[in-house]
Amino acid sequence: MNPRLLLFVCLLSLASVRGQVSYSIPEEMPKGSLVGNIAQDLGLEMKRLISGKAKIYSRSSGEYVELNRERGVLLVKERIDREALCAETALCALHFQIILENPMEHYTVNIQITDINDNAPAFEKTTVEFRISESAVIGSKFELAAAEDLDVENNGIQKYELKPANNFVLNLNNNPDGTKNVEMVLQKPLDREKQEEISLVLTAVDGGEPQMSGTMMIVVTVLDANDNAPVFTQQTYKATVTENSPKGTIVAAVTASDADQGSNSRITYSIKNRGGSLRHLFEINKENGKIVLNENIDYEKSKSFQISIGATDDGGLTDSCKLIVDVLDVNDNKPEINIMSKSNIIPEDAKLNTVVTMIHIEDLDSGDNGKVQCSINENVPFILKSTRNNFYSLQTDSELDRETASEYNITVT
Structure with a gap:
């Protein structure tokens, strides 16, 4: 269903201003922790935040951060777990808008969530078994399951160790996605008559402070010729x-x-x-x-x-x-129209290009399937302008006369 915007005429001054501010905070900060002084960083007075009914507009980030108008600061609303928020993505950030009214303004806020070493490397299995022939040639490779560490960069896995290193050594290959293939390479012939079973321990170590590690037991049963x-x-x-x-x-x-x-x-x-x-x-x-x-x-x-x-x-x-x-x-996603902020009343002597509504359009598809055209109905004294990628503002396009028309119904398609 297409959203309909009902606009009335009243005394109200509107304008559109944009700014941007960025912060960086570690994950797992307690509820109520200070993110930043948004009023100071945007150059806004405290009374402007209150009179403008400042609020956060976000499709997904609002549940983690809240705005305290009286203090002019952003606070942690809920504990942020970077691994739960961004899965395996190395760069993790929250993005939202600060919206003010009378006049209407919006500011972009980006908060980078940095990783702490709160996860140890872990193998999917604690024990794996290999059955290897004693005739296996030197250089034979045996793939091992890599460990998984939900932390990133230095807090992620930095090295592997295999002990004892009598018959086998480790071989690590880097994948394009940053993970590693872990292989056990035979460096000394096996002799079933001397040792029928070999036990080894594979250890994955991260680079956090303090360091954390995880282990997996490898049991090799030596077989006759293959x-x-x-x-x-x-x-x-x-x-x-x-x-x-x-x-x-x-x-x-x-x-x-x-x-x-x-x-x-x-x-x-x-x-x-x-x-x-x-x-x-x-x-x-x-x-x-x-x-x-x-x-x-x-x-x-x-x-x-x-x-x-x-x-x-x-x-x-x-x-x-x-x-x-x-x-x-x-093409399995319809465009979504999200009203960021709006005013239902406007004075008849409002200047041209006065902003009355801000809209964000989102289509999750890609390529041509994700390209969106946005329009409004004809024969109204308003125009829809694209302020930047998928953000639109509805503005006055001609003079208003309350005696001629006291209200307008505008359909955004």
Whole structure:
């Protein structure tokens, strides 16, 4: 339904002014903590905040910050957990507007939420097992599940340690998204007759102060001969899927081969990504390597996925590949019209270009699907102007005469 704005004529002076201020605060600050002196930083008098009925306009950030008009300050309204607010995004910020009336003004406020080291690295499993043939050659690689640390930058994972380092050493590979592939590399031949089982501890350490760490136990059972590891036909697979595709849609299929015979050539496929929603979105057929959708995908939430896939033969040797899935957008979101601030009355002697209403238009789709045109009905003495990206102001466009028309109904489309 299109919002309708009812405008009456009365004595009121209106203007539009813009400014911007930025703050930076750590997460987990107690309720009531000072964010900043907004009156001082915007150059506003306290009485202006009160007479202008200053308020916060926000689509999502208002629940965390509140405005104290009497003191002219911004305060923490609710404890802010950066990891809950911004998930794995390194840069986390709140964005909102300070709105004043009579005359009408709005100011942009940005608050960067910095990370504190309040999460330790953690592995999805506390113990993993490998069955490795004693004939495995030096340099054979065995992929390990990386740890997850919800903190970012220096507070995130900085290094891994593997102990003891007699038969295996660690190999770390950097991914484009900043994560690491962790591999255990055989550096000394295994001898089942001397040691049938090997226990190792993998430790992930972050760079916070104080440092925090998490561990995973690795149990290696040494088997008799398995000479060949699985090999994927490609190291990187690519696929596309349309958002809102139904559950069960086949996204792609990966294939690996093993030169061994019998059970040592039998391959099992698996998704290696740790935690998060990705493992719920996709499912792989362990026998044929087909990847299917397990839940609906929303382009507005995720435009691309990188899936790590493993192939393991019955002898314990592995290979891995990546599947990059790009999500295609469909026009499944209508534009939303949000009234930031409005005045229902205006004097008949108001000057041209007097601002009476501020509007924010939002469409969650991308590309042409997210481009919006905004208009009002004709034959009214008002004009809709774009102040900046998706922000509009309704302004007077000609002289008003109360005796001719005492009110106007304006439809914004």
